[in-house]
Amino acid sequence: MSAVTLEPDGGLGLEASARIRHRAAGRVDATVLAWCRWYTADLPDDVASERRAEVASDLYEEREHSGARATGSILGRAIRGIPADLAWRGARLRRAAMGAPRGTFPLAMPAxxxxxxxxxxxxxxxxxxxxxxxxxxxxxxxxxxxAELSVVGLVLALVGSWLLMVARRRAFAGLVLAIAAYLLIRFGTYALMETSVSFTAYFSTSTAQMVLLNRVATGAAVLFFLSMAAWWTAPKAVAEPEPAARPEDGE
Known part of the structure; x- marks a missing residue:
């Protein structure tokens, strides 16, 4: 039985069950494409674009062949294919690292x-x-x-972690994470102290040491993320091979 119905104005429409299936299909397709965008976000633009186009083409062809009935198959393939997607990503990262200039650490620094x-x-x-x-x-x-500053710090940490996935935004991510580190370590420690009697008692008996430790940890974390931001902001010079020595005249 066809899911297509005749509308009062003479146009064609879908039955309610078919509309539900098509909405579900759209959500599944959007999820698959979002996953593809996520695991290709920090890859070279040409590699990421090719992979996304490949996935979009595969979805289109399966929808053209099976329509909304392909939703279950697409979802199952997407879940089963997660290890393969991550393996593909790792292989492309290693390939990019092999061709990267010396001293840029394209795998170690993001990791x-x-x-x-x-x-x-x-x-x-x-x-x-x-x-x-x-x-x-x-x-x-x-x-x-x-407590409010701790919540703000957590939100900034989540935003910064998401921005790290995009290569072009890593410098900005470092700045966001530096602010998050300051809030979560500087003020979060005091918030945590208010939730634990034992921690409060220990802090009271070693106030000077705990304050010093808090400030050192805060400074170290902030400097680390600021260094990350500076690293990705500064242009990486590609080392050019030295020209071969020319033989002297007469030799």
Whole structure:
């Protein structure tokens, strides 16, 4: 039975079940394309564009052949293909690294930045979780601005981590993460102290050492992310091969 119906104005429409299937198909296709954009975001433009066009073409051909009925097949293939997509990405990154100028560290530097960003997000998430839990059970006695700055720091850490995935935005991501690190370490530590009696007691017995440690950790984290921003802002000079020595006349 056809899902196409005749509209009152003489046009063609879809039955309700068919419209639902087509909306679901659109969401699945958009999800697959978004995943492709994500794992190709920091690859060279030509490589990323070719991969995205390949995935879009594959989706189009399958839709042309099976229509909305292909939704389940596309979703299953996308999930099963995640390891292959990541392996493809790793191979392209290694290929780009082999042709990169010496001293640019195209794999090590992004990996180090991603690990630091993940650690910062984890720290911020832990702090915010403890603050929310403390507020819900009525045990929060700290200043409201400390908790608010911790939440802002976590949001900035998440935004900076997302920006790191785009090669052209990594310098800006470093600046965002530097601000997030300052908020989460400088003020987040005090927010965490207000959620733990044992931490508060330890801080009270070693105030000078804890303050010094807090400031050193804050400064180190901020300098790290600022260095990342400066690294990706500065143009990388490609080393040119030295010209071969010309033989002397008469030799």
């Amino acid at each position: 180090l930045a991603h690990l630091a960003a993940i650690a910062l997000v984890a720290w911020g998430g832990f702090i915010v979780w403890r603050v929310v839990r403390s507020v819900l059970i009525g045990d929060w006695r700290g200043a409201a601005d400390v």
